[in-house]
Amino acid sequence: MRYLIISALMLFMLPSWGTAGYKQEFESEFMTKTWAGVQVEENVCISCHASDRMKPEYREITEAWQASWHAQNSISCENCHGGDSKDAALAMSRERGFVGSPQPKNVPEFCGKCHIAIVTNFLESGHGKALMSGHKAPNCVTCHGSHNIQKASISIISEQLCTKCHTYERAKVMKQALFLTENKIEELEKNLDALKREGIYPVTDERNLFSTQAEFRALFHTVDVSLVKDRTDEFTSRLDKIDNNIQTTDRELKFRKNFAAFLMLTFAGMGIVVFLLNQSKE
Amino acid sequence: MKRRRFLKVILAFLGSITVFSFVFSILKFLTALPTRSADVQKLVVRKSEIPSGEAMNIIFQNAPAVLVNRPDKGFIAFLRTCTHLGCLVEFSKSRQKLICPCHAGTYDLDGSVESGPPPKPLTTIPLKIEGDTIIIG
Amino acid sequence: MWKKFRHWLDVRIGLDAIIQTQVIDYRIPKNTNIFYTLGFLAVIAYIVQAFTGIVLLIYYVPHPDYAFSSVQETIMTKVPYGWLFREMHTVGSNLLILVAMLHMTTVFLMGNYKRPRELTWLGGVLMLILTVVFGFSGYLLPWNQLSYWATTVVTSMPTAFPYIGEPIARILRGGDHVTGITLSRFFALHVAILPPLFLTLVGIHLFLINRTGISATPFGKADEERRPLTEYKRKSYPEGYPYYPSFFQKQMYMMMAYFAIMFFIITFLPTLYFPDAVNVPADPLKTPLEIKPAWYLLAPYQLMKLIPNKFFGITLQLILLVVFLIWPFLDTQEEKNVMKRPILRGVFLFLLAAWIVLLYWGRS
Numbered sequence: 001m002r003y004l005i006i007s008a009l010m011l012f013m014l015p016s017w018g019t020a021g022y023k024q025e026f027e028s029e030f031m032t033k034t035w036a037g038v039q040v041e042e043n044v045c046i047s048c049h050a051s052d053r054m055k056p057e058y059r060e061i062t063e064a065w066q067a068s069w070h071a072q073n074s075i076s077c078e079n080c081h082g083g084d085s086k087d088a089a090l091a092m093s094r095e096r097g098f099v100g101s102p103q104p105k106n107v108p109e110f111c112g113k114c115h116i117a118i119v120t121n122f123l124e125s126g127h128g129k130a131l132m133s134g135h136k137a138p139n140c141v142t143c144h145g146s147h148n149i150q151k152a153s154i155s156i157i158s159e160q161l162c163t164k165c166h167t168y169e170r171a172k173v174m175k176q177a178l179f180l181t182e183n184k185i186e187e188l189e190k191n192l193d194a195l196k197r198e199g200i201y202p203v204t205d206e207r208n209l210f211s212t213q214a215e216f217r218a219l220f221h222t223v224d225v226s227l228v229k230d231r232t233d234e235f236t237s238r239l240d241k242i243d244n245n246i247q248t249t250d251r252e253l254k255f256r257k258n259f260a261a262f263l264m265l266t267f268a269g270m271g272i273v274v275f276l277l278n279q280s281k282e
Numbered sequence: 283m284k285r286r287r288f289l290k291v292i293l294a295f296l297g298s299i300t301v302f303s304f305v306f307s308i309l310k311f312l313t314a315l316p317t318r319s320a321d322v323q324k325l326v327v328r329k330s331e332i333p334s335g336e337a338m339n340i341i342f343q344n345a346p347a348v349l350v351n352r353p354d355k356g357f358i359a360f361l362r363t364c365t366h367l368g369c370l371v372e373f374s375k376s377r378q379k380l381i382c383p384c385h386a387g388t389y390d391l392d393g394s395v396e397s398g399p400p401p402k403p404l405t406t407i408p409l410k411i412e413g414d415t416i417i418i419g
Numbered sequence: 420m421w422k423k424f425r426h427w428l429d430v431r432i433g434l435d436a437i438i439q440t441q442v443i444d445y446r447i448p449k450n451t452n453i454f455y456t457l458g459f460l461a462v463i464a465y466i467v468q469a470f471t472g473i474v475l476l477i478y479y480v481p482h483p484d485y486a487f488s489s490v491q492e493t494i495m496t497k498v499p500y501g502w503l504f505r506e507m508h509t510v511g512s513n514l515l516i517l518v519a520m521l522h523m524t525t526v527f528l529m530g531n532y533k534r535p536r537e538l539t540w541l542g543g544v545l546m547l548i549l550t551v552v553f554g555f556s557g558y559l560l561p562w563n564q565l566s567y568w569a570t571t572v573v574t575s576m577p578t579a580f581p582y583i584g585e586p587i588a589r590i591l592r593g594g595d596h597v598t599g600i601t602l603s604r605f606f607a608l609h610v611a612i613l614p615p616l617f618l619t620l621v622g623i624h625l626f627l628i629n630r631t632g633i634s635a636t637p638f639g640k641a642d643e644e645r646r647p648l649t650e651y652k653r654k655s656y657p658e659g660y661p662y663y664p665s666f667f668q669k670q671m672y673m674m675m676a677y678f679a680i681m682f683f684i685i686t687f688l689p690t691l692y693f694p695d696a697v698n699v700p701a702d703p704l705k706t707p708l709e710i711k712p713a714w715y716l717l718a719p720y721q722l723m724k725l726i727p728n729k730f731f732g733i734t735l736q737l738i739l740l741v742v743f744l745i746w747p748f749l750d751t752q753e754e755k756n757v758m759k760r761p762i763l764r765g766v767f768l769f770l771l772a773a774w775i776v777l778l779y780w781g782r783s
Contacts, residue, residue, distance in 0.1 A: 002750060010769070199698060201488070256503075262303075263678075266296050269296050271676050274672045278669065
């Protein structure tokens with residue numbers, strides 16, 4: 001009787017294995033349900049602009065945005081362009097704050113809705129002043145792109161980009177002035193990430209690093225090399241403080257590893273001794 | 283017999299080291315209290331230095347802070363670290379708010395988030411007012 | 420001094436008699452093997468969990484806004500040796516389940532669940548279930564990406580049942596999604612509800628073992644139990660070896676090995692139970708790329724993914740579990756020696772291989 005039950009169970013399991021391929025159904029049934037409330041919220045801007053009826057140039061916009069750093073941080077269309085992302089009828093209505101795409105001169109103000117410090121410095125710079133007085137000049141989009149905006153890095157300053165308007169000499173000098181500090185920031189970021197992997201949570205240091213980096217980058221937008229050089233020391237000392245903290249934490253992690261190894265050895269030692277005691281009696 | 287005694291002694295030795303390590307760890311674990319630096323450094327500012335509706339940036343225990351003289355509710359002190367990603371917020375006299383220059387996080391003068399990405403209100407620093415002086419911390 | 424204290428206790432509780440029967444005269448059959456220590460090891464593992472758990476409880480905050488930072492910032496970073504107890508608790512939970520499973524497997528293979536020990540087996544399976552519930556309720560508490568999403572998946576598994584599935588899932592989660600309410604309930608479960616249940620079962624289990632006596636393995640020549648038993652008789656082994664010091668030493672040895680393994684993992688494989696997702700706070704808006712339950716739930720999880728009909732998937736698992744639970748009542752053959760029972764051996768090996776295959780399959 002029991003063997004009948006067992007064999008029936010085995011027979012039951014075998015054909016089920018054969019019909020595997022339901023992984024997808026399982027995942028689509030379980031995984032994309034609204035577990036977490038607002039997970040896959042409908043954004044009407046994207047629904048229209050990504051649909052087949054849209055012109056290809058417009059469809060490219062949504063693709064470009066999907067790949068951007070903004071998208072990764074849940075910043076979407078309405079955060080910059082205004083409008084209502086939940087109501088298709090009012091999606092592009094002025095009443096809901098829709099501003100459309102800005103003219104080149106208005107781009108700094110457009111991006112400056114959030115990136116206040118950077119725009120303040122930009123407008124004081126040679127680039128900013130030229131833009132505002134109607135000359136040929138760069139705005140935010142020139143260097144950072146409009147929809148496929150990636151995390152800013154020193155590699156944006158390139159011969160290809162800057163020689164569109166003038167020689168690369170000036171840009172090169174600026175890049176050199178920024179170089180060491182930017183490198184240090186990158187190194188510290190990597191180290192902090194490595195620490196996080198080990199379970200340490202360096203909140204204060206992460207915040208200090210971010211704010212130092214943000215201030216440094218905002219400073220760059222003045223494109224004033226002497227200003228950057230003057231204040232580099234100040235930034236370096238802030239970074240050094242963070243570095244010291246990281247080093248202290250590294251030492252702490254080494255101590256932890258040693259402590260755990262020490263405990264392992266004492267237990268292993270005791271195990272061996274008990275084993276020997278065991279043997280010698282019998 | 284001698285060998286058994288020897289082994290037992292080693293066992294006792296290792297055992298007591300292990301027990302001691304754990305007891306030591308637990309004791310440190312339980313008695314670790316945050317350093318009472320609150321007693322150590324207090325900052326004193328005179329009321330007259332900050333007119334109503336204005337603010338002063340200060341350093342409190344190595345951290346950047348701001349002391350605001352609110353027109354209606356009196357003095358309040360905050361740590362300037364924005365709760366979003368850590369940039370330092372700045373007091374805007376015209377708008378009577380604290381604004382973060384990195385992503386425009388806006389806090390009202392009670393420290394609560396008015397708009398923008400910050401997830402939590404600003405950290406307040408306790409202060410006492412004695413006559414013409416403000417003691418922060 | 421010590422003798423005086425013993426005498427004082429003896430006058431009050433008859434200590435000498437207890438020591439005489441439970442330690443000195445307690446004899447273990449000669450043909451027991453090292454696997455007989457696994458039950459004791461499971462109890463030790465459980466005590467370690469309880470102890471480190473209580474230590475963690477001192478700093479842990481069971482609220483979604485503070486849970487992650489109380490673990491990651493406070494316990495792991497700021498409090499001295501907090502990392503030690505957290506890592507012991509995490510590594511220990513996995514080792515505990517492993518030891519419990521090994522214990523069940525060896526009891527099964529040696530046929531030690533047969534009459535008169537059916538109740539002991541029953542208690543054991545219930546304890547295994549409770550241990551898995553302990554594991555999965557504790558998994559959510561650090562409130563990191565791995566916890567949150569693995570819990571989301573596991574609490575959705577009951578929805579496979581047609582009518583009662585949704586209500587069950589809602590009671591588990593305290594709503595439609597995993598939220599702070601879920602955290603509170605899992606915390607209450609993990610810290611206050613499961614421990615007394617588990618302790619009761621352990622108490623009954625140990626009482627039964629003591630009352631019925633140690634079961635001799637069928638592999639040796641001596642002391643085969645005579646079947647069938649129709650009246651109560653506590654099994655004793657006058658020719659066995661004394662519990663103290665011989666068997667006791669074996670148990671101590673296994674305990675040291677357990678701790679050595681635990682600290683080996685903590686020293687040399689620190690990220691084994693701490694993948695990257697553990698260090699990121701839970702974000703209900705971002706699903707990480709791979710969500711999987713813990714390894715001990717991977718085989719059932721994979722099985723559910725394979726079976727096309729969700730309802731059959733979960734029912735099959737329940738049937739298997741019930742069969743496992745009432746196995747002593749299904750397998751009433753007298754033969755205890757698994758080497759003489761090729762069909763059972765075959766079925767067992769097949770199921771074990773299937774479990775391992777499903778486990779590895781579920782990992783990818």
